[in-house]
Amino acid sequence: MKISVQDCLNLINVVIEPLFSDLALHLRQSSFIAFYIARNLQLSDNQIKNVFISASMHDLGLLLKNTRSDRLVTADILNGHYVNGLEVQHEIMMLNRISNSLSVPENDCTLINDIVYFSDTFELYLKSQDKDYISYPEILVNDFFIQHPAFRQEIVEAMKRLALDDVFWLRLESTNLHKVLQRISPLRESYVTLDDLKDICLILARIVDIHSSFTVTHSTSVSRVAAKIASLMSCSPEQQKKIGIAGYLHDIGKVYIPSEVLNKEGQLTRKERALMKKHSYKTLEMLSHIKSLQEIIPWAANHHERLDGSGYPFGLRAEELDETSRIIAVADVFTALTEDRPYRKGMDLPRAMDILETEAEQGKLDKLIVNVVKRNINIIFDCVGRIIPE
């Protein structure tokens, strides 16, 4: 599995777009501006990569500090939200590691940081202006620097040169900017390690779990439980990491389910149940945009399928469900039963085990995997309910 940094950015975009469309657009536009400035200043390839990734992720740390993914939060994030790019780099381990691996000299970090800060401020300024950039770009840019005189001269000059570039403005306002970014990205051939990918997926799992506030540690717990079962079944460390990643991603389709339905106490209506059931199909749809994740997509998306064909969305049967999909399904049920919810305590272990064994008897869950859980119930239960990964 070879995952590029650009694939990771696409994955992040796929998850935050439905929840925070303004923020997703802000990240796209500011990374585009930052990239053009860096290129215009003829920075080195590594510097350009660093500018691009820093600008693409500069607000994610903030997103995690919000306890709820209420759509209103977006406006707060966009107003006065700037956080020093380097601080965020420290907060997101992955970004830090990639930045280090791109080995940018320390003095360059200030320039990179300034470009990200400029792009961020300039993008917010553009939002506050008349949308018709193309008819008066030079005036727009001049006015910006009159209002914001503190930017370093080389950035001011680069932006003034870009003001004359029609393609810059056409691309910036294009509704297909995400495709443009994928095409021009300097990060299509920079690859992440499985550990980096796991860190990114943890961030995404936390965003999804916050959206579903009744199960605020669910995806992170499923990831840990599934990886633990895999280790007890002697899967290789690499396989365990991939299973953990699939666990983090299994419920990302929930970002399309209204939080009133996700967080409803008590019985769901027929309509709400139907809505809720959509989420695993949405997981499949969202992940299918990232071709390089092909190997783990079915593991994440099949978690509500059952061996006897009674699951959803496809009603797959035993012969179509590989061992890893089965592990995630068992991990999902075990976690859902034993995790605490605001309106009820998690089920005690003997009762949860009874339910798992009944489902295995009925031919829904894999007996062998359920037995692994039974034999190691305490170690596995230790994986439920914490946010911080091992």
Ligand SMILES: [Fe+2]
């Ligand atoms: Fe699910």
Ligand SMILES: [Fe+2]
């Ligand atoms: Fe789940």
